[in-house]
Amino acid sequence: MAFARDILVSLVASVLFVALAWALSKTARRVLRGVAAHLLHLDVEEVFSSSREAATDLARELRTARDVSIWTSRGMDLQREPFHDLWRNCQTGRSRCRVLLPRLDVPIGGRDWIGDREEELQAFDTAFGTGLLRRQITGTYDFLEPMTAAGLEVRGYNVPHLARIVLTERVVYVTPYRADQHGWNAPVLKYRRGETYDLWARLFTMLWRDTAAR
Secondary structure, eight states: OHHHHHHHHHHHHHHHHHHHHHHHOHHHHHHHHHHHHHHTTOOEEEEESSHHHHHHHHHHHHHHOSEEEEEOSSOGGGGSGGGHHHHHHHHHTSOEEEEEEEOSSOOTTOOOHHHHHHHHHHTTOTTOSSSHHHHHHHHHHHHHGGGTTTTEEEEEEOSOOOEEEEEOSSEEEEEEOOTTSOGGGSOEEEEESSHHHHHHHHHHHHHHHTOEEO
């Protein structure tokens, strides 16, 4: 009886602690998620509610990364703060980076996956539906073009726009795309090296081999 009571008290205390940590601190929530992942032998390191929440952590990782692989859709985030140090490192030869962007032209007999993704976006954002997504992707190509002579290589893919991944030699950040919201509002999952990391690294390698430079 005493043993059961002790277990119940322990469970109640744990629930109260988690609830308090959730209410008071984002840092505490991340620590708790990390502890849970470790206890459950999961390879997820952190979960961020959005790209905005992940930005500081991503910038810190990219600042020291030596080998970076990125698979994305419109790629507008590549022009923002988390990636500034990466592009500087690429230009000075400190880092190597490969970027996969959607292919602008549609291969003969292929499917227009940019058009498919734009239809999804149009359903909840009326700014889309007139080729805006393709123009935004073109802008990302133009932004990256001056850096391709250094440590950056860009290729175009023609597969569904399923996620953004940012892969370094240490971790991978995965942002799954949903059909009913912009990618920047989606959660970002950060995985350490392990089975999930290896899966995304393998997918990127296969896509890279199946594409050509612009």
